[in-house]
Amino acid sequence: MTQRRTSPALVVALTVGLVLTASLTGCVSSGSSESRGSDSAPSIADSSVPRTGTVAEGSDTAASSGTTKPATAGRDVVSTGTVSLTVKKPTDAATRAVRIVETAGGRVDDRTERAATKGDHGSASLTLRIPSAALTETLASIRALGKVDDVSISARDVTAEHTDLGARVTALRASVDRLVDLMSRSATTADLITIESALSQRQSDLEALEAQQAALGNQIALATITLRLGSIAPAPPAPAPADFLSGLTTGWNALVTFITGVIVVVGVLLPWVLPPAAVAAIVLLVLRRRHRAVLS
Template sequence: MVRDNILIRALVVPVVAVVALLGGCSSSVESAGDGSYAEHEPAPGKPMDGGQEGYPAEDGDTGEQEPMVIRTKTLRLEVAGTEDAVEEIRELTRSVSGTVSDMQVATDDGWVHRRDGDGEAMRGWVTVRVPSESYEDFLDSVLGLGTLEYQSEATEDVTQQHVDLSARLENLRAQEARLREFFDAAQNVEEMLAIEKELGRVRGEIESLDAQVTYLERQAAMATVTVELTEPRAVVTPQGPSWGFVEAVTNGFRGAAELLTGALTVAIATSPLWLTGLVLFLPIRAMVRRRRARAAAGAEEG
């Protein structure tokens, strides 16, 4: 009991010493069963953890870790009907226990619903998440819905990242377990507070690493497939040779509009001149008329 108390005080008073000791213990020592610790030593002629004889395994060795690959696929298909193809993709996704994460359907002119019979081509985008084991079968089914126009695929191998994060997470959990043992054996409030503070820090790192590991596992377990759907555009051909009547009428109206526009522009631009002339013309005309009237009256009297 006295020995345990001395060990606890030596480790707790400087908290940094506790962490350093715990980190060393979790990676390079093991319990000998009698309270003491002995370093790992390889058996003669036996390799350690898949490494060379008498040496530990090299960093980056994934051992029996299954490959973890994140897959992302993009397809563009020309289909007879976008809305029908979207429903078929939904059914295919449900059949493999996948989920639809995004879906959009629109005309080329905007995000509006097509009216029956208006002849506008539709476009659609569907993004789904499917289990990796059903990835290839799902793609084969989707490709059967129309004509492939474009495809791209991106893969990211996160096996080593997952191994590294998992190893760090395991070490931190071992440190947490040791700290809890020290906390239970603490003799005073000062030791308990110091260990509790270190426990909080280690617990925060554990939760962060655990979230990262879980995210990688979920991303690798489900592949992301985005399918762009297009419809063939209607092709309009002339029924016969054109005689040019429509073009002539169109050009005539266009020329008349241009002529009226030009005349209106000239009238507005010269308005100061003809307004000034009109103001001067009216009084002069009235004066001339009065003179003519007087002259006519004088001639009649004579």
């Protein structure tokens, strides 16, 4: 009786197919869970910001009054927002804000400043990355730098997305390990080429997912806050002219400013002066004609 022998190439091909099928099944199930979880991301506008892994539950009224609502633990959130302050000197306040954030363990990703000019102390805008665990205390210190004009903080729940990314990364790592082990036991060149092709695809997918996982983890760990600093206080007056040329320039500028002001005043008064003047001219003309008629 003849006994059939199974080809090694067939065994390798079947094994690779089973590995890829198992990996794809795990990714698909994770993706569907991700799409379900992403719909539950809340948005809040509260000056009290969640700690690490928590999100504050409040309304817009709570945000404007500065009250803090109870937080729900065990959730991954991405916190973003803007804070607008009116300060005496925006550039100095920006330096103090940077010091506050760095003391809390954060960093400044972007900083833009506009220098002070005549009648204006300038402005500043900073993009701050603040650790979520210290966000509430850090924002309180920043708000104390000046008068608060506007605060808008939102928290997006990414718990399901973060969990699904971790599961998909774990599944792909296991798939890569199985393919590496299988490649070490391949018997033919054809089997080796087939496994290497599948392994390359798996490793590429794994690197992409690991990059997404790292980026999301960074967003969870560090909140992104845009700080805008402005001032309504007038800047110090310009220094007095020091020589003849600067004095002549200052005098000329003053003369131009005076003439411009006079022209503006005349333009404002002209519509009120012309009609009475026209009526008075007509009355005088009529009186003169009557006077001549009487004399003749």
